Amino acid sequence: MNAIRLPAEFEYLQLDEAAQLIANALVPDTDGKSNIRYEDTKIQALEELTQAANDGVLKIRHPLTLGLVTPVKPPQDRIDALFHVPKIQPYQCVVLVPDFALYVAERGLSVIVEAPEQAAPAHSTAEPAPVVKETPQERRARWLDMFEAEEKREKRGALQRLANSENVDRSNMKKDIEKARGARDTERRAGAWTSHLVQDGKRKG
Incomplete structure (x- = not known):
C-alpha cells in the first residue's frame, strides 16, 4: 500500500x-x-x-x-x-x-x-545526552546543502531519494528547500550590497 x-x-x-x-x-x-x-x-x-x-x-x-x-x-x-x-x-x-x-x-x-519527539523517562538516572534542537531555518539550510550534493551525484530523482532518507513528504521538503534557497540568495544580495558600500572598514562616500 x-x-x-x-x-x-x-x-x-x-x-x-x-x-x-x-x-x-x-x-x-x-x-x-x-x-x-x-x-x-x-x-x-x-x-x-x-x-x-x-x-x-x-x-x-x-x-x-x-x-x-x-x-x-x-x-x-x-x-x-x-x-x-x-x-x-x-x-x-x-x-x-x-x-x-x-x-x-x-x-x-x-x-x-x-x-513527535518524546521526552526521556522521568525515572531515568542516567545522564541525558545533550539535545540540540534544530530550528526550521537550520533544517531547511541542511536539506538545501544535502539536496545540492545529491544533485551533483545524480540529478534525476535527487529530491525523492533525499526525502526517503529523511523519511519526510517530498512536496513538503521541496517547499523547505525553495525557502532555504530564497533566504540564501537574499543574504548573498545583502552581502554584495554591504561590500559595495564599505571598503577597508570604512563607509564609502
Whole structure:
C-alpha cells in the first residue's frame, strides 16, 4: 500500500494540498513531477475530493473556525440548476488529517503521521545526552546543502531519494528547500550590497 507521510504538526490540509499528496503517492518520481500522468492524477484527485465534499462523503471544515461545512445540493429543477453555483470550492475548505486518512484508505493509500519527539523517562538516572534542537531555518539550510550534493551525484530523482532518507513528504521538503534557497540568495544580495558600500572598514562616500 502506498503511503503518504505527514509531519506531526499537520492538523489539516487544503483540498489542493491533499490532491497533490495523493498524486505524489500514486505516480512514480520523475524530475520535477512535471510529466503528464502526474498532472492528470493531481487534477483528477482534486476533482474527486471536491465531488466527495459536495456529496458529503468527505468531511470538510471552515479554514478559520474548523467548523463542519455542510454542502448545499443543487436544485432539482433543471433550469435553476443551470444557474446554481456550488458553495464548496477547493480553496475555501480544509480537511482534518484523520478524515483525509479515512478517505484515502478506501482508495488503497495510507497516511503515516510522524510521531513527535518524546521526552526521556522521568525515572531515568542516567545522564541525558545533550539535545540540540534544530530550528526550521537550520533544517531547511541542511536539506538545501544535502539536496545540492545529491544533485551533483545524480540529478534525476535527487529530491525523492533525499526525502526517503529523511523519511519526510517530498512536496513538503521541496517547499523547505525553495525557502532555504530564497533566504540564501537574499543574504548573498545583502552581502554584495554591504561590500559595495564599505571598503577597508570604512563607509564609502
